[in-house]
Amino acid sequence: MVFQEIALLFLAAAIVLGFVRKINVGIVSLGLAFVLGMIGGVDTKVIFNGFPSKLFITLLGTMFFFCLLQENHTLELLSKKMVTLVGTHVYLIPVIIYAVSYGLSAAGPGAISVQSVMIIFAVSLAVQMDTSLVLMACMAILGAVGGTASPIALSGIIVTDLTAEFGFSGMAAPVFAGVTAANLLCAVLLYVAYKGYKLKSDHAVSASDLPAFNRQQKMGIAAILVLVIAVVGFQYDVGLVSFALALALILIGAVNEKAAVRLVPWSVLILICGVNVLMSVTKEMGGIELLSNLLASMMNQVTAAPLIGLTAGIMSWFSSANGVVLPTLIPTVPDIVSNVGGSTSVLEMVMSIVGGATVAGISPLSTGGSLLLASYTQETDASEKVQQSLFARLFALSFSAVMVIVIFALAGGFKLFC
Numbered sequence: 001m002v003f004q005e006i007a008l009l010f011l012a013a014a015i016v017l018g019f020v021r022k023i024n025v026g027i028v029s030l031g032l033a034f035v036l037g038m039i040g041g042v043d044t045k046v047i048f049n050g051f052p053s054k055l056f057i058t059l060l061g062t063m064f065f066f067c068l069l070q071e072n073h074t075l076e077l078l079s080k081k082m083v084t085l086v087g088t089h090v091y092l093i094p095v096i097i098y099a100v101s102y103g104l105s106a107a108g109p110g111a112i113s114v115q116s117v118m119i120i121f122a123v124s125l126a127v128q129m130d131t132s133l134v135l136m137a138c139m140a141i142l143g144a145v146g147g148t149a150s151p152i153a154l155s156g157i158i159v160t161d162l163t164a165e166f167g168f169s170g171m172a173a174p175v176f177a178g179v180t181a182a183n184l185l186c187a188v189l190l191y192v193a194y195k196g197y198k199l200k201s202d203h204a205v206s207a208s209d210l211p212a213f214n215r216q217q218k219m220g221i222a223a224i225l226v227l228v229i230a231v232v233g234f235q236y237d238v239g240l241v242s243f244a245l246a247l248a249l250i251l252i253g254a255v256n257e258k259a260a261v262r263l264v265p266w267s268v269l270i271l272i273c274g275v276n277v278l279m280s281v282t283k284e285m286g287g288i289e290l291l292s293n294l295l296a297s298m299m300n301q302v303t304a305a306p307l308i309g310l311t312a313g314i315m316s317w318f319s320s321a322n323g324v325v326l327p328t329l330i331p332t333v334p335d336i337v338s339n340v341g342g343s344t345s346v347l348e349m350v351m352s353i354v355g356g357a358t359v360a361g362i363s364p365l366s367t368g369g370s371l372l373l374a375s376y377t378q379e380t381d382a383s384e385k386v387q388q389s390l391f392a393r394l395f396a397l398s399f400s401a402v403m404v405i406v407i408f409a410l411a412g413g414f415k416l417f418c
Helices: 002-021 025-040 044-049 053-071 074-086 090-106 110-129 133-147 154-165 172-193 215-233 238-251 257-263 266-284 287-296 304-318 321-340 346-362 367-380 384-410
Strands: none
Touching (some): 002 266, 025 044, 053 110, 053 154, 053 215, 053 257, 053 266, 074 110, 090 110, 090 133, 090 172, 110 133, 110 154, 110 367, 133 172, 133 346, 154 172, 154 321, 154 346, 172 346, 172 384, 215 238, 266 321, 287 304, 287 321, 304 346, 346 384
């Protein structure tokens, strides 16, 4: 029991230390994994085996592929052209921003790459059109984090990998569907709350203001289509296909691989892999079992999914959803389900975790919210008072979005996809 508590304490310490000292939690986790292993007498092989090599290759492949397309502005121009489809129907622009962010994220890049393009675009567009900044940018965030649950995107890949470790397969598609439904509900409520249907502007975006796709960008779009067909249609590994397509684009001179390598979010990869290593040691020492029992003691078959979703949302305010929240909470699900019993299912619990963790991304402490705040400050040279006001609004919105997930889970919304 003592070793279980020590292991769980080390896991919590990694998250808290990383947040307080602004250190990558993955680096903290790798350092603590060695110390924890020595305390618990865990063999070094267990620590090395905890490195998720398959997941690393998969994530690196997809991230690098889409960084190539980000570097040659394929994603940026594609998103702008799609927004121009609304013409003078300005009230549709937030809807299009959500749909484009969702579609691009679901196609493979995941939330991080898409947010870096779409949030900056949405903020700039909102300022130019003199319309609701929070509505436009938060629709971009929600779309990006909703699409990342796709089986070929970042969160979806992590969910597939983690659930496979405890013997569950075929969960990717229903998790994607359930998270999409809950995420869409958040987007609809945001649109209504900010009266998106009343938006008007004399500065609508025109297709004539945008350049045509060049040869390199056309090759990039074709590569995206091949990726989707190969992975979805023929079930090839998304990471390996991404590397193959990246190589093809490099060989034909459609991309700049050196510039793209600098765009790869290496800190995210270190974060995800480092936490996985610490998690393997924590699990070996019984820490995950203890965490499962603690959570299960506060739950019953009615409250299990809502409470795990709330836990995921709260954790995601202060740490990475993909790097910390999913690897920490998903492994606890089988034990919680067996303890709670009743109609609670592993699939429902995983949906609630992913749903709560992702919509919390609106928080100014998360990647999406912080990028929104930084983009707006840069675009308008906003005063410190305005920045503080926006910070508070974003945090309130993030809390509201997490509560929507909790209520959705409490009402049995995720059960519809089980």
